[in-house]
Amino acid sequence: MSGCHDCADCPAAKFPPPPAKAAHVIAIVGPPNSGKSTLFNRLTGLHQKVANFPGVTVEHHVGRLRADTDREVLLVDLPGVYSLLPHSEDERVTHDVLTGLRPGMEPEAVLLILDCTNLGRHLLLAAPILNLKLPTLVILNMADDLRNRGGQVDVAKLSAELGAPVALISASSGEGVDKVYQFIQGTAAGRAKVKAPLIQLPVLQDIPKCRRWASEVGAGAAYRAPExxxxxxxxxxxxxxxxxxxxxxxxxxxxxxxxxxxxxxxxxxxxxxxxxxxxxxxxxxxxxxxxxxxxxxxxxxxxxxxxxxxxxxxxxxxxxxxxxxxxxxxxxxxxxxxxxxxxxxxxxxxxxxxxxxxxxxxxxxxxxxxxxxxxxxxxxxxxxxxxxxARLPVYTLIIAAFLPNRPLLGPILGTQAAALLGLYVLGFLAAVLTARLLKSSILKSGGTPFVLEMPPYRWPTLRSISLRLVDRARVFLRKAGTVILVVALLLWVAAHLPLQNGKPPEIGQSFAGQIGHAMEPVIKPLGFDWKIGIGLLTSLAARETIVATLGTIYGMEGEAASHGLQQALHADLTPGGALALLIFFAFAMQCMSTLAIVRRETGGWRWPAAQFAYMGLLAYAGAFLANQLAGGAVTRLIAFLQ
Amino acid sequence: MQVSFNKTDSEDTDSLLHLAALEPGQEAVLDHLRLPEDISRRLMELGFLPGHTIGVGKAAPGGDPRVYRVDGSEVALRHETASRLLVRRPKKEKL
Structure with missing residues (x-):
């Protein structure tokens, strides 16, 4: 994969092909809800990893087959698609991989997985896949469902009609999966042949024609749809x-x-x-x-x-x-x-x-x-x-330091709880307004309608859920872990250097302290001094860090010091500044883990950077207005409550 | 499955109504989709093909979005989309 910026994500990096024989790449394709991932998990188990194709945000899994084959077999789980007409990013990637436009990932064979309880519609995808002329195994999944609901299909006839081997399986129970292994062993050894289908493939752009072709094929295979x-x-x-x-x-x-x-x-x-x-x-x-x-x-x-x-x-x-x-x-x-x-x-x-x-x-x-x-x-x-x-410890500290707790609605709601509730509402409103703003501008859905397929109810299996948990945990630890570690180290360096007489300096003299002093002119209008500035800086890693940082700056640590910290804050912040600080924390994007994950999920730094800038701007403007305009009112309110 | 792709005769167009106008439990045959081509195509891939029967299923509270039974599966559409799909009642149905 040339031009790849994400080497850790590259499947080639994880599974270096053996020098003698290159890996045998097999693609798994199927419509959404066909049980594609279940089969993929069954075939590869934990020998899989998530990856993004360079330049696109479509995610795919690559896994190593658990079977005895001469060559290493790599399975590529492509996004679920209904057709190969590239009108979405998912479809374009699937199309590109299957037609060999993604170097390093050209599949030598295809596993096409279809839900046989709805064969008529799912066979639509068979036409463009068979048209690729790659060795293809047509897998009819949900065999148990078909049987239980009184449906029927003649596998041998269907195989003859399509000119491709057909396997009737149940990916969740494992029934018939041995046929899939046999097929893969065959293609890995180069024994697979490609035959032309009996009924000529339709013009692929014409969906009604494709659907008629699918009905004809189904009828030829004595397909009876289930109840x-x-x-x-x-x-x-x-x-x-x-x-x-x-x-x-x-x-x-x-x-x-x-x-x-x-x-x-x-x-x-x-x-x-x-x-x-x-x-x-x-x-x-x-x-x-x-x-x-x-x-x-x-x-x-x-x-x-x-x-x-x-x-x-x-x-x-x-x-x-x-x-x-x-x-x-x-x-x-x-x-x-x-x-x-x-x-x-x-x-x-x-x-x-x-x-x-x-x-x-x-x-x-x-x-x-x-x-x-x-x-x-x-x-x-x-x-x-x-x-x-993570905002809670910060909110509680500041509210407790400044707002006297008085009953507001009898014993149910005090002033402190009301303030906390108000911050929840503030965050929610900001989210809702941002959503409206985004969806009416840069993220306008255009004409794309809301379409939601309702799959039949099924019993979840522990196996598939636990595999997914392991997968998510891995993604999180690797992606968030590396970024957080780097940031944590940078922050440590900033707080402990330059050395004075071989010892770490007072925090005010450290790089972090110098930065705090340097940024004081910028945050002064918000009502913050350099100590809060350092807190804002360290809270970039994670919001709640500011509590520990302020504890260090004021020379108070541990739970017992919470009261002392409140008093120290009281001396350094005006009531307006306290409100500004709360609003700053409500809006600002002070979480490296989130930024790292957003980067991963959106496939680049563009969105997390925009998010960081937007939320930072919102936080600064909100805190500025709070301190400049509401400072007096907050002071009077606190005096009134006391 | 018997599928017809002929456009409805012109005298028939008066009897067309949009999918969202059907009552729960009713069925109708899709005549055509009054939507941009790429969206029509997406819906056709999901089974909303002219000539196919569409049944009306359950709905979210408030009646929107609503589930439609089509070509062996169930797909939920919002009112705004369903009102762009024009259907005619099957001939055998008595009103």
Whole structure:
């Protein structure tokens, strides 16, 4: 892959081809919802990795086949497509790979996977694939579904009609998958032959003709379509019931929210303790104090700040896995669509935005369920404006330091809780307005309509969900981990150098302190001094870092010092400045993990850079206005409450 | 499956109505799609082919978007899209 900027992502980097025989590349193609990924996972297990094609944001998986073949066999899982007419990025990539326009990835054979419970429509894709004249195995998936619902197909006749071998399988149970291995062993040894189909292939641009061809082929293979899925109809009668449907939807939403927000917290705290304890355990074994500080405060805490998100991400993806594999996610998107449309978004944006209340990182990753690229990017762009859990420690510190707690609505709502709620609303409004702005300008969907296929309900399998969890965890740790580590090291260097008499300087004299002083003129109008400036700088890595940084600057550390820190802040910040700081944190993009993940998911630095600039501007303007205009009012309000 | 691709006779065009106007549970035959070509093509790939029967299924609260049964699968469309698909009632159906 020449011109590749992302070497770690390059499949060739991970699987160097053996010198004697080049790897045998096989592409897996199929329409969405055909069980393509399930088969891919079954064939490759954990020997797979996610990659982006250079220059496009379409993601694909490359995996090594678990089988005894002379040559190494690489499977490429291409995006789900209905045809090879390139009118979306997914289709263009699939088209380019199959026609050999992507160097280093020319497939020698194709696995075409179709849902045999809906063969008439899925055979549409067979016409352009067979037209490539590559050795192709036509895989009819969901054999068990077809049987259970009284459908039928003659595999031998279909094979003769298409001029290609046909395998009737069930990717989820493993039935018939041995046929797939046989085919691959054959093509790897170069034994496959390509025959012409009995019924001549139709003109590919003419979909009605293609569909007629598919019907003819189906009829020739004695295909009998299965009965409609009775259980799906029954479940939809409940899940899409006019009032029970929304109630169940609400229950599911609360469950997901509760799990990522409340249940993940003890695990995350445990993770944090573990990282700190192991850091403390390593520390005495490092001789020089400076090196010790570098390892423990730099590397260790950097790694820790990444690891801490992992339980939340895994929990969220566990739920999303169940929702997606069972088929409920499509129903949830249907129910949420009307509300989301008011913000210029669509039903599928709902779950990612909900997750963003816990953490923008899993939210951005889960936006992948949105096929429409513009809607997906809009969702990714606004997710970090939702109030994530990392803002909470900052909000609580500042609110507690400045706002006296008085009952507002009896015992239910105090002034402090109301202020916190107000910040949640502020973030939500900013997100909604940004979405409207984006969707009415640069991310306008044009004429692309909202189309949502409703798959039949299926039991999710633990196997497929756990494979996905491992996959997500890997992506997160590798991508976010590397960026965070670099930033953590840079911040450590800034805070601990230049050395004075061989010792790290006071923070005010360090590079970070000098930068803090240098930026004071810029942040003065917001009501911030150089100490807050350093806090803003270190909070670039992760928002909650500012609490620890301010603790260090004021020479107070630990939980016990929280009260002292509040008093110290009180002396340095005016009430207007405090409000400005809250608003700054509500809007600013101070999270390296999120930026790293946005870069990954959008395939470049363009979107994360725009996001960083936009949110920074919003934060600065908001804080400026708050400090200049509302300072007096806040002071009077606080005096009134006291 | 019997598929017809002939355009409806001109005297028939009066009986055309748009898909969104159908009641839940009703069926109709798709006549043509009044949408730009690339969007029509996408919908055709999903089964919205002229001559095919479309059934109306469940809907989201408020009736929009709505699920349509077409060519062996179920696809949800918003009202704005469904109102661009013109259908005629099957001849056998009695009103």
């Amino acid at each position: 409609p899925p009775r259980w799906t109809r029954r479940l939809d009668a409940v899940f899409l019931h006019p009032w029970a449907g929304p109630l169940i939807f609400l229950a599911v939403v609360i469950l997901v929210f509760q799990s990522i927000f409340a249940w993940a917290t003890p695990v995350m705290d445990g993770m944090k303790t573990l990282v700190e304890a192991s850091g403390a355990w390593v520390a005495p074994h490092i001789p020089t104090p400076l090196l010790r500080s570098l390892v423990v405060d730099g590397v260790w805490s950097g790694v820790g700040s990444v690891l801490v998100f992992l339980p939340q991400i895994l929990l969220l993806f566990f739920f999303i896995g169940i929702l997606e594999d069972s088929g409920y996610l499509a129903r949830a998107a249907l129910i949420a669509d009307r509300t989301m449309r008011k913000f210029g978004l669509q039903g599928k944006s709902f779950i990612p935005l909900l997750s963003a209340y816990a953490c923008a990182v899993p939210a951005v990753m889960s936006a992948r369920t949105i096929e429409n690229k513009r809607d997906r990017i809009a969702t990714i762009m606004i997710a970090p404006l939702m109030t994530c859990s």
